[in-house]
Structure formats: structure tokens, C-alpha cells
Amino acid sequence: MKNKNSLSRRNFLTKSALSAGAVGLGLVQVQGAELKSTEKGSDGDQSPINIAEEKPKTNSDGKVIAPSPLIYINTLFDNGSPLFWNIESDGKITIELLYDYERNTINRANSHWHFQLLAKPGSDLTLVLKNFYNIWNGYLDLTDATEETICFVSEDGLNWKSIQTKLLDGQKLEVKVHMNSESLFVSRLEPYGLSDLELLKAEIAKHSLVKITEIGKTFEGRPLEIIRIGHSDAPYRVFIRSRAHAWEVGGNWVVQGLIRSLISDSFKSNRYLDRYAVYIMPMANKDRVVRGGTRFTVGGVNLNRNWDKAADPKYNPENAALETWLEQMIKHGLRPDLAIDIHNDGQGNLHFSHPSVNLEKYMNNMNRFEKILRKHTWYTEGAKKSSFKNSGTFGEGLVERYGIDAFIYELNANWIEGLSKVPYGEDWELLGKQLKEVFYDYFKNE
């Protein structure tokens, strides 16, 4: 078993901020056509919802049996996940998570949960999380429910602690929790919601090294921003995008660590910012983050696909705004020299692209970057082999369409090999802090 860590600290996040982001209540989407039970009823009922299975257990008087200390499950807050729940006759609580869907494909995804349990203090609850039959690139994929999948709990929504899950029947996750008080938040990873980003922006907005520019709006009209740290006339530029996939919080923690580190000491920062400027799109898939989803935008788009052609601004305003911004940067002689799209998965590799043009120069740069990353950070995981190709991703699109050295960094969501521990927000913030030295070295050798 992996180690259980002490509480991490997120002192900057206040309780009022937790509720401040609770926008868009009543958002639960009806996706019933795909939400049929995975097991057929014994009566052979083919309807999408098997009523016989869903019916609560009752006693001889017809009264529903609910032998549970559970009072309520709240999901209506920033990044809270839509779900159904049911108290079973054995007292376990089944939690049916909802998939989000990609338009024009059969792909669907559920890897995220974030909800607040309200229950009798002192009680123990057993939760069974369901619906991990994801469809990824057209294939059934159960890799988000594994022996390694971790979970986080917090009494106040500020201080989080990792706990283990137990894989049941190869496709469900059991989570056991103890209620020290009436309330307990439960989340896939240490959360980073839109309210956290708003707090960070408020903290840094007036700093002389920071410029925040709105470059467009999401499908639901939320502003999309680029945060620049440093000077527009710096010799080199690095672009970082995070949170293209809503459940993958790692990138938000990394860029928060990088930003705070670069502006914390102006004398030392100048050493870095005389050499390079950092441009960050911190939360590409804001709508789905707010709604507590997993992967696709509310417009049904995978922001890490179809980069081989221009994004449709109607359904994919997130990527369309980013493309327009990149084109403007290039037009003004400010082409990024390096671009990183930060994600989470269960492995933690760098995914270099394999473009049809200038492959040798690109691969030399990427191999050099990896070497420097190993030297200055806790990264040890490795890079995908050159045979790996995932067409239409951010990396390939930026290399082939814009001539930018770009790649994808998949942070392992469950384990950091270099630190021998499960990842907390502060561990990813540390990586961000260490990245400033990586960029310094990388651009020195250009």
C-alpha cells in the first residue's frame, strides 16, 4: 500500500470562495439514452433504465428501508459532480456518476467525482462509485477505475487527505469514510475549481510582472484568459495550457506554483524573466470544470483533438480563441519557442509529437528538454516511444501548423515516483516552481 500523507495546506482558499463559484445550479444534463444499466434484469427488460433494479427495497408495509446515517449528498457547488445516489439494503451507498460526451463520436468519459456527504457524526459510510465504462478514441476503456486509483477527503474543503479506493468487480470503486463531523467532501484528486483560479488572479493581477488578457469566451460565455508572466520583449517565450480535460487538475497546480514562484522574488525572478516570458492559458475547459465533469467541453468537444485543422468557433470557441491568439502572437514576431499542454493520466509520461516536418530538430529539442526536466524537478517517469502517435493532439497541431516545439505532459494522477508518494496539490506546485529553472537552462542552450 502506498503511504498516506498528512494534511496539505491551502490557506488562501476561504469558505466564501468555495461557494462563490457555485454558478449554474440545476445543470444536471439528461443523458439517459447512454445511461442504461450495465447489467440486464432477469426479466430481460431491454428498456434503458431497468425499473425493477432501481426500485428501493421495502418492508412488508411498503415502507422504504434506509438503514443509513447518510442525510444528504450535496453536489451544487463549484466543480461538484452530477450524480445519482441510492442507499442499498446492506447500508452501502451506491453513487452513479454521469458521463460527459463528445459530439459526432461514441466517446464518453467519467473519471471525476467531487461531492459533499452530510451524515451523522461518528458514523462510517461505505460508498460504491459506478459508471467507469468510458469510451476513448472509440474503444471501451476501464483504466480510470484501477487498483491504483486514489481519492481525497476533506472536512472543510480546504485541507485534503488522500485515501485508498478498492476496485470491485474490475469496474467499481469502493470508498470507506468516517464522519468526524456532519460534513465531508470527497473528491477524485485535490480539487482546483474556477473559484481557486479567480483567487489566484485576484492575488497576482496588480503585480508589475503580470498581465492578464481575455482572448475569448467559453461555450457558456465564461472569459478565457492568457496570463503572461514577464516581459513582452523577452528573448524567448514558453506557452503552457492546462485543464483541457476537466478532471485533470494537475496542470492548474503546476501553473499556480510556477506563477507564484516567478513573481515572489523580483531580484531572482529577473534572472529568469530577462531570458523568457511565460504565457499561460490556465483553465481551457472552464465550463466542464465548474460543472464537475471529466473530459469534454459543454459543447461536446475534446480540446486535445482535431488540431490538424481550424477549430469551429461555434462549438469549439475555446480552441478557436487560442488559435487566433497564437496567430496574432506569430504575426507580431512573438511565436512561442516551446509549448506544453499539461494533463493527468495513470502513467506520467511526456508525449512528444511526431510531426511529418523537421522531426530531427524537434526530437533533439525534446530530448534535451527531458534531460533538463530530470535534472531540476522530481520528474522521473519517461517519455512515450517514437512509435506512439495520437493524431490531432495539441502537440502535433502546434508543431505542424504553427512551427512551435510542443508536447503533452501527462502527470500521473495516482503516484509520483520521484517523490515516492501520492500527488497532492502542493507536489504539483513544487514541479511548477522547479520548472522556472528548467526553462532557464533550456533556453540558454538554444
Ligand SMILES: [Zn+2]
Ligand atoms: Zn487529458
